[in-house]
Amino acid sequence: MDFDTIAAISTPMGEGAIAIVRLSGDQAIPIAEKLFKSKSGKKLSEMATHTIHYGHLVDPNSGQVIEEVMLSLMRGPKTFTKEDVVEINCHGGIVSVNRVLQLVLNHGARLAEPGEFTKRAFLNGRIDLSQAEAVMDLIRAKTDRAMNVALGQMEGRLSKLIQRLRQEILEILAHIEVNIDYPEYDDVEEMTHTMLLPKANHVREEIKKLLQTSQQGKILREGLSTVIVGRPNVGKSSLLNSLVQENKAIVTDIPGTTRDVIEEYVNVRGVPLRLLDTAGIRETEDIVERIGVERSRQVLKEADLILLVLNYSDELTKEDENLFEAVKGMDVIVIVNKTDLPQKIDLERVMELASDYKLVTTSLKEDQGVDELEEAIASLFFEGSIEAKDVTYVSNSRHIALLNQSLKAIEEAIEGVEIGTPIDIVQIDLTRTWELLGEIIGDSVHESLIDQLFSQFCLGK
Ligand code: GDP
Ligand code: ZN
CATH class of the missing domain: 3.30.1360.120 (Probable tRNA modification gtpase trme; domain 1)
Structure with missing residues (x-):
């Protein structure tokens, strides 16, 4: 060109x-x-x-x-x-x-x-389309880890998996096609519902697996959305500042990529945190008081990580207890701040409340405990199911949408098989699955089916 x-x-x-x-x-x-x-x-x-x-x-x-x-x-x-x-x-x-x-x-x-x-x-x-998109993600990648995800994808890992999956479907399609178009080839066994079911199920499982990794991929690319909660004056702003100061965001100078960065973005020991720069989410003072436990639970549930701050030199209040109620079951790190001041908090009660969470004490004023906090954030993240290598992260929203659509299509095919729909009708859903997967790698040409017919069954010799 x-x-x-x-x-x-x-x-x-x-x-x-x-x-x-x-x-x-x-x-x-x-x-x-x-x-x-x-x-x-x-x-x-x-x-x-x-x-x-x-x-x-x-x-x-x-x-x-x-x-x-x-x-x-x-x-x-x-x-x-x-x-x-x-x-x-x-x-x-x-x-x-x-x-x-x-x-x-x-x-x-x-x-x-x-x-x-x-x-x-x-x-x-x-490069193919999914590789092109991975490069675009790479351009936008703001941390090393997000970059590795993009790189892995760029090497074509996702493309390879998708290609393999499409090949499986193609073989089924070719088999059905040959039954229909060349009934005189009676040495080709007829594709039955019983034969089709395990094959279709396998395709569904593989698509599901890819989708499962997408959640993680998304987190890595965009950062864990992090909300700092706590009563007024406990040190939330100080915490935010110290996290931002110690972990400068990585920004590239590629034109056109920096202008859409609107959140505070920090990289804590390889864990990207997105401290949303939206009033009321980044710093949620009085949230429970204002909107009630149930509602605040809903707001906080959007977050991947909650940093709950308490004041060491103040009594534990009803508001603090409400906060624990609101964050129940989420990924929480409890921070008891202002340890440079005399203790007034009931630490035993705090440990009880925080028994499911990591607990860190800090004096942000004297720059104490921030290392421990960062360690807690990193270990919370990496103790998870994260496998940095050999995993395909689907981190692109277009890919995720297409995978969801192909999952739906294959599920319709399976449903058809289960209720005994004629194979040539099931074939339509199979073809759609194959085409949708092809869109991920920018390839949906029907010629491949023709090629497959020829190579798999040696037709037209
Ligand atoms: P926020 O209202 O929760 O955002 O709290 P801020 O971060 O604005 O802090 C409230 C006040 O507490 C400020 O005057 C801070 O300087 C002070 N502060 C924050 N952390 C500490 C600490 O560890 N020790 C002491 N003594 N003061 C602190
Ligand atoms: Zn504040």
């Missing part, structure tokens, strides 16, 4: 000091040629592909040296976009990288839209 040449700033994850301007397209090398003076004096067009060169960017209009850079030259199709790609590494930080971007834009490149490099990789057939 023919596209114009695009450029954008892309900063690699975890290497904040270096910024890169990336160009992709037919004109990537000619544009860079106009601007780059290599130390060796050689021209880019004479240099081998996948090589890195040291030199200077010079504004051809003024002759002025703009930047000292390292330039990577990669000729298509062995690149991410399959096009010619030039990456200009600037070590001068964000100001100089913007200057470099301006320079390439003034000399023939167009500013890429967010995700446009990935879109090209998809359109040029380099």
Whole structure:
């Protein structure tokens, strides 16, 4: 395909000091040629592909040296976009990288839209749709762990599982098809309801498994929504501040990705927490008083994690007890704050109330106990069923929606089998399952069925 040449700033994850301007397209090398003076004096067009060169960017209009850079030259199709790609590494930080971007834009490149490099990789057939979406998630990924999820998916794990599942369905479909279309092939056993049921059940179980991992994937990508509750003045704001200060959010400089970050986002020992920046949720003072135990339970139930703060130097009140009532059964960490002040709280009663939860004491004023709190958050999370490796996390809402639809379709097929609906009617639901799964990886071509017919039964020989 023919596209114009695009450029954008892309900063690699975890290497904040270096910024890169990336160009992709037919004109990537000619544009860079106009601007780059290599130390060796050689021209880019004479240099081998996948090589890195040291030199200077010079504004051809003024002759002025703009930047000292390292330039990577990669000729298509062995690149991410399959096009010619030039990456200009600037070590001068964000100001100089913007200057470099301006320079390439003034000399023939167009500013890429967010995700446009990935879109090209998809359109040029380099990656499939689920991989493209994983890259988009990667761009938005705000913590290392979320990034690993995105990476795993990018490697095509999800695609492989979906492909395997579709293959199973395809074999059933081909079998039914051959029964219907080629009744004279009597050496092909007829697909019966009894034969079909275990196969369809298996497909359903596999789809369910994928959906189960989606909950976790979602948490990792978006962060555990975390609510800090407690009576007024116990130290909720102080807690929020100390969590935000100690765990700076990871933000990328890729254009178009930072502007939709609206929540407070912190990374506590690899656990992403999303402290919702919405009045009344991030800091819920008096919530039980205001809206009652039942209602507050509903509000709090939306949260993945509750941080319940008590005041060490104050008596336990009815309001505190109400809070425990409201958070019953949820993931809770109880924080007894202000231990630098004289004790007034009944600790025995607190331990009773908090017997199902982790309990941490802090003095936020003196910066005590925050480490223990972070440890508690991390262990609460990792004690769970989290398996960082070898698990496909379905973390994309479009995938989740399609998986849910395909689950429904296969369940309808199974229901049909169970009540003895004719096989060629059941076939319709099976086909729909297969197509819906195909949409996840951007492939729903009927030709595969034809190919399958030929390879599975050697028809038309
Ligand atoms: P919130 O109303 O629950 O959000 O409580 P704040 O975080 O606003 O804190 C209320 C007051 O308690 C502020 O003056 C804080 O400085 C103070 N405070 C917070 N944590 C501690 C602590 O550990 N020890 C002491 N002595 N004061 C604290
Ligand atoms: Zn406050």
